[in-house]
Amino acid sequence: MARMKKFIILLSLLGPAIITSNINNDAGGIAIYSIAGARYGYNLLWTLIPTVFLLIVYQEMSARMGMVTGKGLADLIRENSGIRVAFWVMLSLFVTNVGNTMAEFSGWAASMELFGASKYISVPIGAFFVWFLVTRWNYSIFEKIVLSVCLIYSTYIISAFLAKPDWGEVMQKTVTPSIEWSSGYLIMIISIIGTSITPWQQFYLQAGVVEKGLNEQDRWASKVDVIGGGIMMGVVAFFIIVACGATLFPAGIHIHTAEDAALSLKPLAGKYAYILFAIGLANASLFSACILPLATTYYICEAMGWETGTGKRFKEAPQFNTIFTIIVILGASIILIPNIPLIKVMWFSQIINCLLLPLILIFMLMLVNNEELMGEYRNSHWMNMVTYVSTGLLIGLNLILLYNTCIDAMR
Numbered sequence: 001m002a003r004m005k006k007f008i009i010l011l012s013l014l015g016p017a018i019i020t021s022n023i024n025n026d027a028g029g030i031a032i033y034s035i036a037g038a039r040y041g042y043n044l045l046w047t048l049i050p051t052v053f054l055l056i057v058y059q060e061m062s063a064r065m066g067m068v069t070g071k072g073l074a075d076l077i078r079e080n081s082g083i084r085v086a087f088w089v090m091l092s093l094f095v096t097n098v099g100n101t102m103a104e105f106s107g108w109a110a111s112m113e114l115f116g117a118s119k120y121i122s123v124p125i126g127a128f129f130v131w132f133l134v135t136r137w138n139y140s141i142f143e144k145i146v147l148s149v150c151l152i153y154s155t156y157i158i159s160a161f162l163a164k165p166d167w168g169e170v171m172q173k174t175v176t177p178s179i180e181w182s183s184g185y186l187i188m189i190i191s192i193i194g195t196s197i198t199p200w201q202q203f204y205l206q207a208g209v210v211e212k213g214l215n216e217q218d219r220w221a222s223k224v225d226v227i228g229g230g231i232m233m234g235v236v237a238f239f240i241i242v243a244c245g246a247t248l249f250p251a252g253i254h255i256h257t258a259e260d261a262a263l264s265l266k267p268l269a270g271k272y273a274y275i276l277f278a279i280g281l282a283n284a285s286l287f288s289a290c291i292l293p294l295a296t297t298y299y300i301c302e303a304m305g306w307e308t309g310t311g312k313r314f315k316e317a318p319q320f321n322t323i324f325t326i327i328v329i330l331g332a333s334i335i336l337i338p339n340i341p342l343i344k345v346m347w348f349s350q351i352i353n354c355l356l357l358p359l360i361l362i363f364m365l366m367l368v369n370n371e372e373l374m375g376e377y378r379n380s381h382w383m384n385m386v387t388y389v390s391t392g393l394l395i396g397l398n399l400i401l402l403y404n405t406c407i408d409a410m411r
């Protein structure tokens with residue numbers, strides 16, 4: 001009976017990290033994993049192990065800061081670094097996340113086109129659904145809905161089994177690092193790590209922990225949430241790479257987007273694999289289009305000291321509702337402009353993302369080691385050793401990705 005009670009309590013406390021980790025598998029993430037499988041087969045599966053480890057490390061810090069301080073990351077940056085620093089960081093994050101939101105609506109439009117629906121119909125419907133879900137439901141209901149749709153990511157697992165891979169080779173490549181000293185291979189490794197650890201997720205997770213009302217006594221459940229979320233993200237990415245590595249790679253088919261992957265799977269793995277892959281893309285894109293504007297709205301309002309919260313009426317949280325609505329409208333409407341150079345816009349967003357991540361990680365390390373702020377819950381020496389080395393590595397990888405993105409954007 002006691003175990004059952006503890007299990008029920010655990011279920012009630014789970015959510016913020018599982019949602020944050022799964023939203024990493026958005027339209028852009030699915031495209032990266034699909035391209036990795038199509039170009040390099042199973043050779044990049046091993047990268048998911050260090051990627052999941054790093055994701056868990058940083059998300060544990062974010063969740064811990066939220067539980068101990070009762071404040072979001074943007075709030076802490078404003079209080080400890082000043083309103084001017086917070087303003088410029090938030091402005092940069094706003095710009096990059098408008099670009100990211102466009103990418104999600106682009107993925108949603110592409111997935112609906114796979115089922116024959118025009119983007120001029122699907123995008124407005126999707127945008128209204130996103131706006132209604134966030135502005136009309138409180139956080140508890142919103143969280144339950146998003147947690148439920150995380151189950152739809154299992155479509156990628158089924159797609160991988162329908163592709164009939166050589167599981168012996170899959171397991172071998174997963175635990176055996178394979179290195180090719182080519183720029184394309186190294187950029188793909190960096191992209192896999194980069195799509196999994198982003199600036200926005202640190203803000204959203206901490207805001208979610210605060211919104212849920214978790215505190216120091218809930219750390220045990222938060223650790224389960226963080227580790228479980230990280231593993232779920234890695235499992236979905238694993239099966240996407242396997243599905244494309246088993247079909248597109250042997251056929252020599254090169255792809256550029258997630259919808260390319262779905263279309264290419266149809267003649268190779270069958271109609272059902274194609275449908276399941278397309279459903280997974282639609283689900284990932286639409287619910288990422290919920291979370292990214294929401295994360296942006298949370299940290300801007302936190303930084304400015306404004307009221308936050310899903311499901312609150314306009315009079316209760318005017319700035320929160322206005323900013324969220326603006327981001328959704330911008331992200332959706334720009335997609336509908338004929339002949340817009342979407343790739344250039346996304347490259348610009350990626351460049352800002354690359355510049356911001358090192359800064360955000362440095363802020364996090366400063367705050368989580370602040371004795372006055374965190375007390376006995378600040379980082380241990382072991383945790384600091386891991387995070388300093390990891391942060392240095394991520395900064396280096398991000399600089400390489402930034403250079404490559406700038407070169408591509410200028411072509």
